Amino acid sequence: MRRAVPLLLALLCLALPVRAQVAIGESGWTISGTGTLASDYVSRGISQTMGRMAYQASGELAHESGVYIGGFIGNVRFAGTDAREEIDLLAGFRFTWGDTNFDIGGIGTFYPSYSSGRASDAVDYGEAYLRVNRSFGPVKLMASINVSPNYFDATGLGVYVEGGADWDTAFWDLTLSARLGYQFIEKNPRYGTPDYTWWGLAVSRDFEIAGVGTFTASVNYFDTTIPRNQCLSGQGVQQDVCTARVIAGLTFKF
Numbered sequence: 247m248r249r250a251v252p253l254l255l256a257l258l259c260l261a262l263p264v265r266a267q268v269a270i271g272e273s274g275w276t277i278s279g280t281g282t283l284a285s286d287y288v289s290r291g292i293s294q295t296m297g298r299m300a301y302q303a304s305g306e307l308a309h310e311s312g313v314y315i316g317g318f319i320g321n322v323r324f325a326g327t328d329a330r331e332e333i334d335l336l337a338g339f340r341f342t343w344g345d346t347n348f349d350i351g352g353i354g355t356f357y358p359s360y361s362s363g364r365a366s367d368a369v370d371y372g373e374a375y376l377r378v379n380r381s382f383g384p385v386k387l388m389a390s391i392n393v394s395p396n397y398f399d400a401t402g403l404g405v406y407v408e409g410g411a412d413w414d415t416a417f418w419d420l421t422l423s424a425r426l427g428y429q430f431i432e433k434n435p436r437y438g439t440p441d442y443t444w445w446g447l448a449v450s451r452d453f454e455i456a457g458v459g460t461f462t463a464s465v466n467y468f469d470t471t472i473p474r475n476q477c478l479s480g481q482g483v484q485q486d487v488c489t490a491r492v493i494a495g496l497t498f499k500f
Contacts, residue, residue: 279305284495287320290406290429291444291470292478293487294322294332300495312340314351322357325478325485329360329369338375349377355398368400384414402432423448438478439488444470459500466493 268277280303286293287300294300302320318334338351354372371394379388389409397404410425425446431437450464469490477488 274310275307277305277307278500279303280497280499282320282495282497284493286491286493287322288446288466288468288491288493290427291442291446291468291488292439292472293491294320294324296323296325296485296487297491298323314338314340324360327360329357331359332357346378346380349375351375353392368396369398371396371398371404373404373406384416386412388412397431397437399437400433401437403430404432405430419451421450421452423450439472439476442470442472442488444468459498462495462497462499464495464497466495467491468493 270276282300282302284300284302286297287295287302298321300320302318304316304318306314306316308314315335315337317336318332320332322329322332333356334353335356336351336353338349340347340349342348352372352374354370356370360369373392373394375390375392377388377390379386381387387409388411390407392404392406394404396402406427406429408425408427410423413422415422423446425448426443427445428441428443430441431439434440446466446468448464448466450462452460452462454460467490470488472488474486474489477485
């Protein structure tokens with residue numbers, strides 16, 4: 247069954263474009279979603295698939311008041327474990343104050359098949375988050391903070407901050423993006439990395455398909471300050487998932 251998860255996710259992602267964004271009557275609720283195929287899955291600068299293909303899908307139910315709930319599913323692979331999927335569930339509230347957009351909520355991250363043989367493992371975790379963005383002409387600036395009281399693998403307090411910008415260049419409809427993030431982890435030896443910084447650059451372009459939806463093609467570059475010999479060393483296996491990498495992706499939006 248676990249081997250079938252990536253195939254099922256890929257089929258779901260390929261199926262998404264045939265659906266349209268759905269308004270639920272006059273209730274003020276809408277449903278939207280995405281499907282992604284990418285050459286890797288990187289989260290906070292670290293590969294979650296050990297450099298393998300990523301198959302992902304997400305969905306959101308949002309109300310015009312700003313309240314929303316959503317979910318994400320994607321394949322993962324961690325050294326020394328049988329984890330094969332990640333499931334995220336989130337809920338929050340979006341609002342605008344002046345010219346600035348705010349998003350406050352919570353997210354739970356779960357790995358249903360994770361097992362490494364250590365009875366104390368508690369890899370599932372929750373975070374509260376605050377996201378802010380504001381546009382200045384063709385440039386959108388954004389910042390966010392996530393706080394977890396007990397981060398991945400029971401590693402104690404985790405605090406993550408990120409900032410970035412998206413620039414609509416108006417050249418061939420290309421968007422240039424930059425991100426800079428910092429992850430603090432209370433129990434570094436257990437997690438297997440020091441506190442670290444990561445950064446990323448991306449170029450993307452949207453393509454509209456009449457009556458179907460939008461897909462975004464992107465090329466992304468990521469790197470971190472984590473030395474190779476301290477890359478998730480807490481799992482007892484030296485890994486090559488914290489080093490610089492280039493990722494190509496295709497995301498369908500509906």
